[in-house]
Amino acid sequence: MPSSLAQPQTEAERVQQxxxxxxxRRGGASSPLAHSDRGLSESPGESAEPSAEHSxxxxxxxxxxxQLETGGRPETxxxxxxxxxxxxxxxxxxxxxxxxxxxxxxxxxxxxxxxxAFAAAASAMQADDGFxxxxxxxxxxxxxxxxxxxxxxIDLRKVVFVQPQSLGDAIWSVxxxxxxxxxxxxxxxxxxxxxxxxxRLQLAAETxxxxxxxxxxxxxxxxxxxxEVQWLVRSRRRQSPLKQTSGEAIVELGHENQRQNLxxxxxxxxxxxLQVQLLRNRGGRCGAQLRLAIHPxxxxxxxxxxxxxxxxxxxxxxxxxxLANPKNPSRRSHAG
Amino acid sequence: MRLSxxxxxxxxxxxxxxxxxxxxxxCHLAEQMQLFSPIVGLEQLERKTWxxxxxxxxxxxxxxxxxxxxxxxxxxxxxxxxGAWLRERHLFGCITVAGSIGAAWAIxxxxxxxxxxxQCNLSDDDEQPESLPACRYQSVxxxxxxxxxxxxxxxTEAGWYDRAAEAAIADLPIAALRLASDTVHSLQRLGxxxxxxxxxxxxxxxxxxxxxxxxxxxxxxxxxxxxxVVTLHSLPDWCLEDSLEYPTEHQEAIAELLRRQGEVLAERxxxxxxxxxxxxxxxxxxxxxxxxxxxxxxxxxxxxxxLEELLVGQLEQVLQENSISAVWRLSLQATLTAxxxxxxxxxxxxxxxxxxxxxxxxxxxxxxxxxxxxxxxGNVRRESQPELAYQLQPMTGRKQxxxxxxxxxxxxxxxxxxxxxxxxxxxxxxxxxxYKKPQSIEVSIEPTNEFxxxxxxxxTAPDSFxxxxxxxxxxxxxxxxxxxxxxWRGPSVRRDYYRIEVQDGSWWWIYRDxxxxxxxxxxxxx
Numbered sequence: 001m002p003s004s005l006a007q008p009q010t011e012a013e014r015v016q017q018x019x020x021x022x023x024x025r026r027g028g029a030s031s032p033l034a035h036s037d038r039g040l041s042e043s044p045g046e047s048a049e050p051s052a053e054h055s056x057x058x059x060x061x062x063x064x065x066x067q068l069e070t071g072g073r074p075e076t077x078x079x080x081x082x083x084x085x086x087x088x089x090x091x092x093x094x095x096x097x098x099x100x101x102x103x104x105x106x107x108x109x110x111x112x113x114x115x116x117a118f119a120a121a122a123s124a125m126q127a128d129d130g131f132x133x134x135x136x137x138x139x140x141x142x143x144x145x146x147x148x149x150x151x152x153x154i155d156l157r158k159v160v161f162v163q164p165q166s167l168g169d170a171i172w173s174v175x176x177x178x179x180x181x182x183x184x185x186x187x188x189x190x191x192x193x194x195x196x197x198x199x200r201l202q203l204a205a206e207t208x209x210x211x212x213x214x215x216x217x218x219x220x221x222x223x224x225x226x227x228e229v230q231w232l233v234r235s236r237r238r239q240s241p242l243k244q245t246s247g248e249a250i251v252e253l254g255h256e257n258q259r260q261n262l263x264x265x266x267x268x269x270x271x272x273x274l275q276v277q278l279l280r281n282r283g284g285r286c287g288a289q290l291r292l293a294i295h296p297x298x299x300x301x302x303x304x305x306x307x308x309x310x311x312x313x314x315x316x317x318x319x320x321x322x323l324a325n326p327k328n329p330s331r332r333s334h335a336g
Numbered sequence: 337m338r339l340s341x342x343x344x345x346x347x348x349x350x351x352x353x354x355x356x357x358x359x360x361x362x363c364h365l366a367e368q369m370q371l372f373s374p375i376v377g378l379e380q381l382e383r384k385t386w387x388x389x390x391x392x393x394x395x396x397x398x399x400x401x402x403x404x405x406x407x408x409x410x411x412x413x414x415x416x417x418x419g420a421w422l423r424e425r426h427l428f429g430c431i432t433v434a435g436s437i438g439a440a441w442a443i444x445x446x447x448x449x450x451x452x453x454x455q456c457n458l459s460d461d462d463e464q465p466e467s468l469p470a471c472r473y474q475s476v477x478x479x480x481x482x483x484x485x486x487x488x489x490x491x492t493e494a495g496w497y498d499r500a501a502e503a504a505i506a507d508l509p510i511a512a513l514r515l516a517s518d519t520v521h522s523l524q525r526l527g528x529x530x531x532x533x534x535x536x537x538x539x540x541x542x543x544x545x546x547x548x549x550x551x552x553x554x555x556x557x558x559x560x561x562x563x564x565v566v567t568l569h570s571l572p573d574w575c576l577e578d579s580l581e582y583p584t585e586h587q588e589a590i591a592e593l594l595r596r597q598g599e600v601l602a603e604r605x606x607x608x609x610x611x612x613x614x615x616x617x618x619x620x621x622x623x624x625x626x627x628x629x630x631x632x633x634x635x636x637x638x639x640x641x642x643l644e645e646l647l648v649g650q651l652e653q654v655l656q657e658n659s660i661s662a663v664w665r666l667s668l669q670a671t672l673t674a675x676x677x678x679x680x681x682x683x684x685x686x687x688x689x690x691x692x693x694x695x696x697x698x699x700x701x702x703x704x705x706x707x708x709x710x711x712x713x714g715n716v717r718r719e720s721q722p723e724l725a726y727q728l729q730p731m732t733g734r735k736q737x738x739x740x741x742x743x744x745x746x747x748x749x750x751x752x753x754x755x756x757x758x759x760x761x762x763x764x765x766x767x768x769x770x771y772k773k774p775q776s777i778e779v780s781i782e783p784t785n786e787f788x789x790x791x792x793x794x795x796t797a798p799d800s801f802x803x804x805x806x807x808x809x810x811x812x813x814x815x816x817x818x819x820x821x822x823x824w825r826g827p828s829v830r831r832d833y834y835r836i837e838v839q840d841g842s843w844w845w846i847y848r849d850x851x852x853x854x855x856x857x858x859x860x861x862x
Binding site: 106108109110111112113114115118129130131133141142143144145146147148149150151152156157158159160161162163164165169172173176177180181182183215234235236237271272273294296298299 | 632690691692694695697698699701702705706710711712713714715716722725726728731750751763764765766767768769770771772773775811837839840841842843844859860861862
């Protein structure tokens with residue numbers, strides 16, 4: 001039975017209001033929901049320690065909000081990994097819940113959103129041994145390149161490529177694929193999607209228990225969405241702008257491809273960095289930003305620890321230098 | 337002549353033969369040919385390719401015109417009308433009327449078709465297509481005088497037909513009997529080159545020495561053994577049309593008429609166990625363009641009430657939006673239908689079987705609406721040229737006999753293959769999206785980065801490039817990865833590929849064509 005969200009949303013707002021009241025009575029301590037847009041990396045910065053009773057109330061109310069937001073879905077239902085442990089950590093079920101819509105919004109055209117979608121689709125296919133349906137873009141002159149899927153360990157025998165001619169056909173195809181329980185995941189390029197169609201897709205996903213990964217542009221960020229999770233993906237420029245890192249040539253000889261490595265060095269292979277932001281996360285916190293690195297050889301997605309600021313990097317060094325330098329006049333005078 | 341040799345001689349656009357498309361066209365033609373005969377079918381192939389044929393693909397259509405000639409005046413009239421009908425469709429046919437399929441096939445393929453091909457080769461290039469005949473035809477006819485000489489009984493008449501057929505095909509090559517290449521080769525070694533020469537061989541030992549197929553085909557050609565035309569069943573016509581006695585603008589009258597048509601359509605669908613997936617309704621208006629309404633359904637339905645509700649609802653919506661003039665004709669057609677029969681679940685059906693059945697159903701549904709070329713499965717090939725490194729094939733289509741193939745079986749055989757395609761590339765080596773046609777870009781390379789040796793530019797990535805009016809600065813690049821195609825595929829393709837990162841962090845896949853020294857964008861790493 002699809003969840004009806006009109007009533008719970010107002011209910012959720014009421015509980016959030018109560019939560020905010022409790023937080024204000026605590027003397028400025030912010031609730032996790034009230035500050036959901038500030039991100040996980042930021043600390044609330046409260047001064048007074050909350051009492052045990054308050055914490056209990058806040059935890060209970062947060063749980064209630066989560067249950068209302070997720071349409072009464074049991075919390076114990078396990079999620080399917082997003083293909084990256086760092087991303088799973090931000091999701092309430094440690095992964096994507098089957099039968100939901102996940103949106104990857106691209107800030108630029110070639111930013112790595114498809115890579116994340118393929119990784120998640122590979123994980124979903126592995127989880128229930130199902131099929132993958134790829135719905136191509138109808139307008140753009142490019143299309144999904146099958147060899148890129150094999151690099152993710154996706155078995156091409158279980159992939160169906162659909163190239164619809166119009167947006168209407170594309171939405172219909174996604175709907176049909178989502179209603180099929182044999183399909184583990186649907187990856188679709190849907191640039192424009194109205195509210196009604198999005199709701200239709202959500203119901204279809206719930207019916208079939210299939211995961212839908214929609215690739216859209218960042219313009220969809222401020223539009224209403226029925227997605228369970230929404231990521232904003234942007235490509236990060238590498239820090240070391242080097243040119244001419246490696247060279248390699250493939251020359252086709254006879255029926256065998258002989259690869260001649262012209263001085264290619266594994267250490268020189270380029271990895272890639274992406275920055276993702278959690279814009280929407282039903283039943284969990286949103287706003288988190290993290291940097292991911294794609295390993296150049298294995299293709300694994302790993303979290304990149306946040307770079308320390310220049311001050312943080314040099315402050316300890318300066319102190320150590322100051323302490324180690326006996327000729328420092330201030331220190332000498334202090335010692336004297 | 338090989339393709340590589342041909343392309344070396346002339347500049348031509350090479351389009352690969354699509355056997356599925358040809359078969360589809362042939363089946364479509366067969367459906368249309370029911371205008372001339374209710375029994376139309378494709379030639380029935382065997383496991384081995386017949387001598388003289390290159391592929392295991394039906395090329396002939398068979399029509400049973402027994403007793404039909406009189407309806408068109410005579411059999412000759414029928415053939416002439418048929419030829420004119422083909423010409424209207426810009427087709428050229430080699431038509432033979434004979435008492436048996438074997439004789440008709442032999443004369444059409446080896447008597448007329450060969451001659452036509454020869455004439456086409458000899459004729460001037462400037463010859464107008466209009467000057468060509470509509471078709472070439474030949475009838476195996478019994479000489480009336482010969483018939484008159486003997487008392488007319490059924491058996492003797494049949495005997496005369498046999499002789500007439502025998503005489504007509506006697507001079508044709510032995511391959512005209514639809515035989516396998518090895519049988520034809522054996523007969524040629526025995527000095528038998530024409531069908532008529534077969535009579536010189538003793539019939540008793542022929543079957544054991546040269547194969548029973550030879551005797552069967554020979555007998556079929558001479559009509560000693562019957563050979564049926566396997567009919568290609570076409571789709572039933574789901575079209576209803578009502579012309580009004582006088583044009584009307586009365587909405588309720590139009591709605592009532594539509595309701596009745598919906599009821600009749602539902603009844604017809606129920607009889608055949610089918611349900612409509614797409615319905616087209618056309619209102620012909622007085623002094624105005626006809627109004628079209630299309631109804632798309634997610635699941636096939638033949639429920640009269642449901643159809644009526646949908647149709648009338650759609651009609652009311654259309655009438656509200658448009659102020660229409662009087663309607664004089666109303667047509668309703670189910671343009672897409674599907675089986676309503678639900679498959680009974682297997683007793684020991686596992687998850688895997690259930691999955692395959694569901695997927696087959698999905699593929700059929702998608703293909704029926706979007707077209708078979710829009711729903712495909714992919715294979716990775718061992719080719720270095722990126723656009724040839726994979727193959728996308730439609731999952732649905734027809735079998736050789738012309739009937740629709742079973743998607744479940746096709747899916748199962750695909751999954752039963754020993755192993756999946758191995759991952760030969762590291763994940764960042766190949767792009768996630770490839771452009772259908774490489775996009776031309778303008779690049780700029782700083783002179784300090786440009787290496788020139790013997791007048792040729794050596795491998796170096798550009799510093800910036802212009803694509804669709806926007807300049808992108810290259811911050812990082814990886815390459816070159818030199819890809820060269822095999823010489824046997826025609827003019828060699830030599831490219832230096834680079835993975836580049838531009839100022840906004842996007843990754844692109846560009847290459848430099850070494851033959852023309854021009855740059856192209858070929859893919860993106862999304």
